[in-house]
Amino acid sequence: MKVSLTNRALMSVCLALLLTLPASAFASNWMRSEDELYFKAGIDYDSASERWDRDGELRDMSCTSSNWTHNQSYEYGWSYYRTLFGTLEYRDRRCGDVTESGLGNFTLGMRGRLNLYRNGRTWETALIVPSKDSGRYALRLGLFGSFGNKHKISNEAGTSYELGANVYLWEGEAPEQLASYVKFNFAPSEERDFSASLEGDYALIDHDKLKDAPINQVENYGYDRLNLRIGYSQKVSLDWRMSIEATSVLIGRNVSKSNGISLSFSSTLLD
Amino acid sequence: MRSLAPLLSCLLTLSGLTLCVPAATAKPLSIETISLRMDSTDAAVLLRKDPNDNSSFPVTLIDGENKLPGRIKTGGSSSQLMEKRSFYVKLDKGLKWHGQRRLSLNGMGSDPSLMRNRLVWEMFHELGMAGPQTHYRRVVLNGKPQGVYLQLEWIEGSMFERYGLGSDGELYHPQDSNFCGDLDKEAKYGIDDCWFKFSPPFDDYSSLQKLIDEINATPTAEFDKFMDRTFDTDSVLNWLAVNVLVANGDSYNKNYFLYRSRTTGKWSVVPWDYDLTFGRTFDTYLPYPESVFNDRFEYFYPPEMGAYNPLKVKTFSNPALLERFRARLAHLIGLRREEGQNGFAIFSPEKMTARIETLKAQLLPEVRKDPYLGRNLYTFLDNVDAIEHFVLARTGYLKTAIFGKVPWDPDVVYWHPEESPRPLPYPDKLQATAKGSGTVAVVADGYGYLLAVVRPDDPQEVISVAAESQLGQAPQLLPPGVSPENCIQRTWYVSIRSEKPQINGRLTLEYLQENSVLHELGRVTDESALKLWRYEAGQWQKVDARVNTLANTLTTDELLMTSERTMRYVACTDRSGVRGDK
Numbered sequence: 001m002k003v004s005l006t007n008r009a010l011m012s013v014c015l016a017l018l019l020t021l022p023a024s025a026f027a028s029n030w031m032r033s034e035d036e037l038y039f040k041a042g043i044d045y046d047s048a049s050e051r052w053d054r055d056g057e058l059r060d061m062s063c064t065s066s067n068w069t070h071n072q073s074y075e076y077g078w079s080y081y082r083t084l085f086g087t088l089e090y091r092d093r094r095c096g097d098v099t100e101s102g103l104g105n106f107t108l109g110m111r112g113r114l115n116l117y118r119n120g121r122t123w124e125t126a127l128i129v130p131s132k133d134s135g136r137y138a139l140r141l142g143l144f145g146s147f148g149n150k151h152k153i154s155n156e157a158g159t160s161y162e163l164g165a166n167v168y169l170w171e172g173e174a175p176e177q178l179a180s181y182v183k184f185n186f187a188p189s190e191e192r193d194f195s196a197s198l199e200g201d202y203a204l205i206d207h208d209k210l211k212d213a214p215i216n217q218v219e220n221y222g223y224d225r226l227n228l229r230i231g232y233s234q235k236v237s238l239d240w241r242m243s244i245e246a247t248s249v250l251i252g253r254n255v256s257k258s259n260g261i262s263l264s265f266s267s268t269l270l271d
Numbered sequence: 272m273r274s275l276a277p278l279l280s281c282l283l284t285l286s287g288l289t290l291c292v293p294a295a296t297a298k299p300l301s302i303e304t305i306s307l308r309m310d311s312t313d314a315a316v317l318l319r320k321d322p323n324d325n326s327s328f329p330v331t332l333i334d335g336e337n338k339l340p341g342r343i344k345t346g347g348s349s350s351q352l353m354e355k356r357s358f359y360v361k362l363d364k365g366l367k368w369h370g371q372r373r374l375s376l377n378g379m380g381s382d383p384s385l386m387r388n389r390l391v392w393e394m395f396h397e398l399g400m401a402g403p404q405t406h407y408r409r410v411v412l413n414g415k416p417q418g419v420y421l422q423l424e425w426i427e428g429s430m431f432e433r434y435g436l437g438s439d440g441e442l443y444h445p446q447d448s449n450f451c452g453d454l455d456k457e458a459k460y461g462i463d464d465c466w467f468k469f470s471p472p473f474d475d476y477s478s479l480q481k482l483i484d485e486i487n488a489t490p491t492a493e494f495d496k497f498m499d500r501t502f503d504t505d506s507v508l509n510w511l512a513v514n515v516l517v518a519n520g521d522s523y524n525k526n527y528f529l530y531r532s533r534t535t536g537k538w539s540v541v542p543w544d545y546d547l548t549f550g551r552t553f554d555t556y557l558p559y560p561e562s563v564f565n566d567r568f569e570y571f572y573p574p575e576m577g578a579y580n581p582l583k584v585k586t587f588s589n590p591a592l593l594e595r596f597r598a599r600l601a602h603l604i605g606l607r608r609e610e611g612q613n614g615f616a617i618f619s620p621e622k623m624t625a626r627i628e629t630l631k632a633q634l635l636p637e638v639r640k641d642p643y644l645g646r647n648l649y650t651f652l653d654n655v656d657a658i659e660h661f662v663l664a665r666t667g668y669l670k671t672a673i674f675g676k677v678p679w680d681p682d683v684v685y686w687h688p689e690e691s692p693r694p695l696p697y698p699d700k701l702q703a704t705a706k707g708s709g710t711v712a713v714v715a716d717g718y719g720y721l722l723a724v725v726r727p728d729d730p731q732e733v734i735s736v737a738a739e740s741q742l743g744q745a746p747q748l749l750p751p752g753v754s755p756e757n758c759i760q761r762t763w764y765v766s767i768r769s770e771k772p773q774i775n776g777r778l779t780l781e782y783l784q785e786n787s788v789l790h791e792l793g794r795v796t797d798e799s800a801l802k803l804w805r806y807e808a809g810q811w812q813k814v815d816a817r818v819n820t821l822a823n824t825l826t827t828d829e830l831l832m833t834s835e836r837t838m839r840y841v842a843c844t845d846r847s848g849v850r851g852d853k
Contacts, residue, residue: 034326080316080326116312117319157558238449238460 028085029122029144029162031113032077042264044069046247048256054210056224056253063096065215065256069104075111083111085126095215103131109140120146124166136174136220142166148185160185162197167204175205175222193233201225203254213254224253240267300633302419304409305368305376306333307360309343314413317343317358322351330360332368339366346375348447350546352560353380355418355643358410373425376410378418381564382546383644384654385637386630388421391517391545393626394603397614398509401434401530402541409637418641419634426528426541428470437534442469443479444543445525453524453580456487478531482538486581495591503532504595506539511583512599516618517548518570518665520577550661550822554786566821568657569785570664571719574673575681587681597673604666606674620710623662631655657822660779664721667712671719702739713738723765725830727776735768737837743783743791746841750804750811758843759801760791766837776830780840784823795844803827806839816842 032038049064071089078084089104109126113119121144128138148160165180183197203210203222213221231245247260309317313328320326322345330343341362345351360374368374379385388405395402403424410417424430428438443466445452451465458465462476462483482501489497498504514522521544528541547553552567575587586592602609605616616622631652638644638651673679701715703722709730713722722738741747741762745755748762759782767774780803784790795801803816803825816827825842832838 031324033324036325077326080313080320080324080328116316117321119321119324238464 028075028111028124029120029146029164030083031080031111031119031122032075032083034077034079036075036077037269038073038075038266039269040073040264040266042071042243042262044071044260044262046258046260048249048258050257051215052252052255052257054207054212054254058257061095061215061256063098063215065093065095065258067094067258067260068092081112083122085109085111098215105130105135107140114143114145120144120160120162128168137171138174139169140166141169157187157189159187170220174220175203175210177222178202178204191235193231195229195231195233197229197231199225199227199229201227201255207253210254215256221254223255225255226250226252236265239269240265300407300637302407302409302637304411305374305420305422306411307331307343308333308338308413311413317345318356318412320345327361332360332362332374334368339363339368341366346377347381349560349563350378350381352564353378355380355641358420370429371425373427375423375425376408376420377423377546378420378643379546380643382654383650384549384658385419385421385634385644385651386627386655386658387517387548388423388545389630390623390626390658391513391542391548392423394513394516394614394617395509395542397617398505398513399613400506400509400542401431401436401539403430407634407637416640416642418643418645419637426469426543431530431532435534436530436532436539439471439533441471441478441531443467443529444469445527447525450524450578452527453578454483454486454582455579456483456581458483479529482529482531486585489585491585491588494585494589495595498586498589498592501538503535503537503539504592506541507582507586508592508596508599510540510542511586511596512603513542514577515574515600515669516603516665517545518550518572518576518661519545519548520572521547521553522577523580523583524578549658550665552785556787565787567784567786567790568661568821568823570661570721571668574669574679593681597679600669600673604669606670618662618666620659620663620666620712624659627655627659627662653819653821656819656824660781660819660822660824663710663712663724664781667714667721668719671714671717675717675719677717697742699744700739700741702737704735704737706733706735708733711736721781723763724779725765725767725774725776726779727769727774727830729776732769732771732774734774737766737768739764745793748806748839749841749843750813753804753843756794757845758793758841759795760793761842763840764837765832765840766835767832769834772834774830774832774834777826777828778830779824779826780842781822781824782842797844798823800844801825801842802844804841804843806841807836814840 046067047065049061050058051061052058069089069091071087073085073087075083075085086106086108088106091100091102091104093100105128107126107128109124111122111124114121114123124142124144126140128140130136142164144164146160146162148158162183162185163181165178168177168179170176179201181197181199183195185193185195187193202224205222211221213223227247227249229245229247231243233241233243236242243264243266245262249255249258307330309328309330317328325344327342327344330341332339332341339362341360343358343360346357346359350357355378357378357380358376360376362368362372366372377388382388392402392405403426406422408420408422410420426442431440432438446465446467449460449465451458451460462480463474466476466479468474468476485497485501498507510527522542526544528543530539530541532539547563550568550570552569554562554565554567557565586596598607598609601607602612602615603618605619608615638648644651697718697720701718701720701722703713703715705711705713711725711734713736714720715722722740723736725734725736727734743760745760746758746762749755749758761782763780765778782791784792798820799818801818803814805812805814814827814829816825818825
């Protein structure tokens with residue numbers, strides 16, 4: 001798929017318009033080539049009937065949560081040195097009588113290179129903007145790196161390791177959060193790709209001061225979590241890849257013991 | 272060449288041999304310098320960045336007092352992996368340098384001979400084909416020389432205008448990475464994913480789609496009439512013929528342009544990208560990029576080599592077009608002249624060698640100064656030598672394969688080495704004789720393989736050379752202490768008949784290394800460590816020989832043969848050059 005749109009200013013306007021919708025956190029260690037536009041859209045589902053309380057005790061929940069999220073991510077190569085990105089999402093969260101539907105946070109950020117000459121080692125800064133009056137702003141700062149012989153952009157065969165960390169600086173009383181991950185990626189061919197990652201979240205607060213988080217509202221209260229993610233990605237056409245991932249929270253504090261699955265499609269629209 | 276000794280520039284090789292090249296026999300090339308200025312960080316990034324990144328950077332081309340701003344990015348596809356990058360400069364609107372707004376500067380990182388594209392385009396131009404002018408340039412970036420580049424004229428309307436085809440035609444090029452610009456009716460992707468339309472700049476592919484439909488729908492028996500009605504037939508025949516000559520199979524689904532002239536109403540083929548030709552092979556057993564950039568060598572791929580393309584297939588299958596193709600090929604290698612056609616014998620070894628030697632002499636001073644190539648001059652010299660060997664061997668092969676006793680039957684018009692791993696492409700033993708003066712190449716009849724090349728010191732001397740090779744097997748007789756596994760799996764026998772009792776000159780022998788599986792290397796891993804041994808009168812004698820690890824040849828200037836006495840040769844390494852010792 002080729003887009004004859006090359007005017008960078010026009011592209012920026014389009015991106016800004018897209019980003020007027022709420023979004024969730026999104027991070028990557030990859031820089032886009034100048035004028036390259038990357039798009040990813042997906043649906044996540046997760047469910048939980050137990051949760052760890054703020055002392056780390058696993059307890060039954062009064063209801064079984066059932067959460068759907070539709071998310072979209074955009075990345076655009078502004079120049080060799082800067083990649084702009086944004087995410088938006090639509091959430092449907094249910095647990096018993098508690099229902100919350102609507103736009104979630106949206107994120108607008110910029111990514112730069114830690115290493116001028118090779119890809120995969122980046123810094124990020126992003127602004128998280130709530131879509132609701134009750135939401136909170138946050139500034140996200142991150143560092144990411146990848147190692148190995150696999151080139152992610154061209155999806156060549158090979159292996160790679162990735163690791164990265166973000167710090168969320170939330171507005172108001174919400175505690176700062178550290179979010180990190182380590183990921184192993186194996187691509188036996190250009191068409192297929194397997195991955196496994198561990199994602200760790202940690203509340204940067206004296207844990208004795210953690211307040212009990214209502215179900216599905218962990219962002220505003222602070223939480224710890226170790227999450228396992230297993231993924232498979234398949235090239236489905238010249239321009240599109242499909243990814244399917246399964247997630248499971250292994251251990252946590254102030255967070256649901258959820259299991260989930262996600263399906264997404266991605267494409268490089270212009271390169 | 273010995274008679275030209277005073278004019279030669281000589282180098283002492285690693286093996287202690289003296290290697291000479293013409294130093295002052297050729298008129299120097301007129302090479303203009305392109306001076307580029309850019310931010311120092313951008314420049315460092317441009318030269319070292321991830322090859323997959325397609326970003327551009329601000330640049331200024333300095334032309335005397337004129338400063339021409341624009342953008343620069345790296346160019347090429349696979350060749351972007353090379354240390355020496357190619358560049359693409361696009362000047363700002365309204366600005367031109369030598370009539371060009373877009374400058375394609377090929378660093379030739381994937382062609383250390385620096386001449387494969389140039390040689391091919393010289394041939395096409397002599398045949399009257401529409402195609403880009405080529406100019407060698409020195410590129411200087413922020414005051415630092417980047418070496419010699421080949422500027423290829425940007426393929427656009429003005430180029431076609433020069434050939435009387437008008438500038439307002441439709442220009443298409445296969446999307447390089449999708450490998451589906453093969454004109455097949457069942458393309459694996461949509462037409463706009465298989466082809467890029469350069470002009471006119473709108474997404475109407477109907478003309479091309481109509482052409483593809485017609486190519487596929489036209490019965491083979493009527494294809495000659497269709498061709499003459501729809502195409503500039505010569506452009507197709509020349510494209511196919513030159514591809515066959517230089518063994519270019521990398522063209523038929525990705526490397527060519529199609530231009531539909533509104534002036535003539537016909538389509539023309541504009542060939543493209545000849546850096547991986549003249550013997551370079553795709554090694555299907557190695558991972559990318561080693562599969563593409565390796566030192567394997569072949570000259571015996573059949574004429575129909577390369578991807579399927581109905582334009583190629585139907586041309587070879589239609590009797591009238593096949594005859595025209597054969598006539599063009601015979602014309603180009605000097606077998607039979609075609610009336611009214613330029614370029615007679617341009618691919619004959621004599622003419623090609625003269626061209627190559629001239630270019631070599633002209634380029635050598637540039638290569639010495641090249642920051643990338645100058646570090647290993649022998650890479651350049653070996654590549655040039657390999658091209659000369661290829662031309663000699665290829666013409667011998669084609670004379671047998673297409674014009675030999677057994678007529679060429681192109682029924683099997685799609686063949687690619689990765690699809691059919693083969694056994695050794697010849698029997699256990701081949702023998703042949705040849706008679707002549709100057710360069711005497713002994714080619715095995717029916718197979719087209721080169722068994723020996725003899726160049727007497729006296730180029731006027733008429734000799735008869737009988738050569739025999741035991742192929743694909745360890746030598747049965749070896750110098751003392753040498754293991755057969757450490758030897759090239761081939762034995763050469765050469766005898767010469769002459770009016771003189773002794774003949775001095777140069778002898779070239781070759782071995783097979785088509786890919787990492789099909790070869791005669793035995794356990795030899797370091798070909799440069801090969802030594803040539805001669806068995807004569809019951810004794811083994813080590814002979815000074817140059818190994819060209821790309822051409823897979825051993826060349827000795829110590830031929831010194833007694834007339835009618837048969838010499839046996841083997842090539843072996845000592846322990847340091849074999850597998851398992853590193």
